Amino acid sequence: MLLFLAAIENEEVRSVMEIICEEYLEDMIRAANSILHNEQDALDAVQNAFLRMLNHADVLRGLTDPQTKWYVVTAAFNAAKDVYRIRKKQNEILISDGMADADQFENYETKDQVERMILKLSAKDREFLILRHVYGLKYAEIGKMQDLSEEAVRKTVKRAEAKLEEMCKEEQL
Amino acid sequence: MDEVALKKALSSVMERQVRRFPEPSDEDRMMARRLRPRIRRMIEKAESPVTYYVKRIVAVLALLLGITGTALFVFNESVHAGVMRWFQDRFGTDVYRYQNQSGENVDVTKYSLQGLVPKGYQLFDRTVDEDGINETFVNESGDILSFIVMNPAYDGEVYIVSDSEEHFARVGRFDADVYVSNDLGEGNEIIWKDERGILFVIQGFLSETELIEIAEQIE
Numbered sequence: 001m002l003l004f005l006a007a008i009e010n011e012e013v014r015s016v017m018e019i020i021c022e023e024y025l026e027d028m029i030r031a032a033n034s035i036l037h038n039e040q041d042a043l044d045a046v047q048n049a050f051l052r053m054l055n056h057a058d059v060l061r062g063l064t065d066p067q068t069k070w071y072v073v074t075a076a077f078n079a080a081k082d083v084y085r086i087r088k089k090q091n092e093i094l095i096s097d098g099m100a101d102a103d104q105f106e107n108y109e110t111k112d113q114v115e116r117m118i119l120k121l122s123a124k125d126r127e128f129l130i131l132r133h134v135y136g137l138k139y140a141e142i143g144k145m146q147d148l149s150e151e152a153v154r155k156t157v158k159r160a161e162a163k164l165e166e167m168c169k170e171e172q173l
Numbered sequence: 174m175d176e177v178a179l180k181k182a183l184s185s186v187m188e189r190q191v192r193r194f195p196e197p198s199d200e201d202r203m204m205a206r207r208l209r210p211r212i213r214r215m216i217e218k219a220e221s222p223v224t225y226y227v228k229r230i231v232a233v234l235a236l237l238l239g240i241t242g243t244a245l246f247v248f249n250e251s252v253h254a255g256v257m258r259w260f261q262d263r264f265g266t267d268v269y270r271y272q273n274q275s276g277e278n279v280d281v282t283k284y285s286l287q288g289l290v291p292k293g294y295q296l297f298d299r300t301v302d303e304d305g306i307n308e309t310f311v312n313e314s315g316d317i318l319s320f321i322v323m324n325p326a327y328d329g330e331v332y333i334v335s336d337s338e339e340h341f342a343r344v345g346r347f348d349a350d351v352y353v354s355n356d357l358g359e360g361n362e363i364i365w366k367d368e369r370g371i372l373f374v375i376q377g378f379l380s381e382t383e384l385i386e387i388a389e390q391i392e
Contacts, residue, residue: 014220021212026197026205033201043208050212054219066191073194108193114174114182115189130187133180161179168174 013057020053020060020072027069028076035080041087042080049079056144059137067135074127117167125160132157278326279369281305286320289390291379294318304329310377317360318377325370333362340381344373344388351381363388 028049032042053060053075063071110116118126131142143153197205218225245252282301286308294310297317305323312318323329337352342363349365362376363384373391375384 014216017216018213021209021216025209025212026201027194029201029204029208030195030197033204039204043204046208047211047215050215054215066188069194070187070191073191108189110189112182112185114178115186118182118186126183126186129179130183133176134183134187164179165174 012061016060017050017054017057020068021050024069024072027073031073031076032080032083035077035084036087041083045080045083046076048082049075052079052145052147056141059141059145063135070130071135077123078127113171114168117164117171120167121160121163125156125163128153128157129160129164277369279324279371281322281324281371284320284322284371284373284391286310286318286375286387286391289387290318291383291387303327305372316378318379319375321372321374321376323372323374325372329372331364331372331374333364337361342381342385344385349385349388351384353381 025046028046029042032045032049033039036042036045049072053072060068060071108119110119118129121129128142128146131137131145132139137145139153139157140150142148142157143150146153148156214225246256247253284306285299287296290310291312293312294316295312296308297311298307298309300307303324304327305321308320310318310320321331323331333352336356336359337354340351340353342349342351344363344365347365347367349363352362352364354361360376360378361381361384362374363381364372364374365388366372373388375388377384379387
């Protein structure tokens with residue numbers, strides 16, 4: 001309930017959220033549906049994703065179109081995965097293996113060796129690296145987005161970087 | 174791996190994933206249409222929670238007031254009459270609608286203002302038909318005095334003086350409406366009904382008191 005009461009700081013941030021609502025909501029539902037295959041669950045997941053974004057709406061300012069789309073779709077995927085895990089834990093019958101369906105969007109064939117190494121990382125590690133290196137966010141900002149401490153984010157990013165470094169060494173890149 | 178190369182590779186991964194992401198289906202679009210109003214309300218609530226809740230409270234109160242007001246208007250006679258009178262005063266078309274109350278066909282031809290009009294007025298015209306009678310008197314100055322009596326068996330309309338103030342009066346034991354004109358070029362008017370539903374109208378350049386005095390002499 002407190003999330004509802006978190007104030008959006010200014011008009012610019014409000015307009016970012018409204019643009020996401022207008023332009024990307026269908027993509028978010030597509031992402032959630034691809035995992036959950038259930039209308040109500042997908043709507044709940046997308047609504048949860050939006051609630052989380054409201055909490056750190058300020059970091060979404062100034063993003064390019066691909067960056068925004070990647071971010072909101074990833075947020076929808078993550079929210080849907082949370083719902084999926086809850087349903088599975090509750091032993092509810094799931095129509096399909098939602099996680100496998102999500103993987104096909106996240107992974108692809110590429111000849112670029114570095115990209116192949118990046119794709120071998122877990123979705124979480126990849127997400128943190130993109131937020132850090134492509135979006136240029138600080139550890140504290142990523143922590144706010146992911147509801148983690150700054151230290152936890154720093155460790156995850158460093159670990160992912162080390163893993164990537166190791167894989168590249170093995171492939172002699 | 175240096176920072177530039179890492180950033181380039183990560184950007185490429187991000188962009189490829191975005192490009193590979195399939196277009197939303199019709200079903201996704203329909204779901205988005207259903208969800209959008211909810212999301213907008215969330216944004217509105219997050220931007221200004223106080224305004225959000227105040228608006229909703231005001232809307233609920235307005236709805237309750239509307240329902241209560243409508244119920245009173247429909248079921249409470251005095252509220253209904255008051256509202257209708259207000260509307261008539263505010264937006265009325267200067268017509269006094271005489272609706273048949275009893276359905277009884279009464280012979281009204283015996284009624285006349287002759288002998289009761291002020292000095293100087295002469296009968297100009299008298300018409301009698303099934304609806305009632307209409308007498309017109311004129312004085313030397315050209316002022317007109319009208320007398321109308323309407324049969325309760327018939328519905329009818331009487332034009333009241335426009336741009337006037339409505340006063341309530343009594344003609345003997347009957348309630349009467351007196352219209353006192355704000356226009357010097359228009360006369361004043363008194364309208365009342367007796368116990369049989371016969372409608373009486375006197376209109377002319379007479380004061381309210383004079384109109385009432387004449388009215389009370391009609392038998």
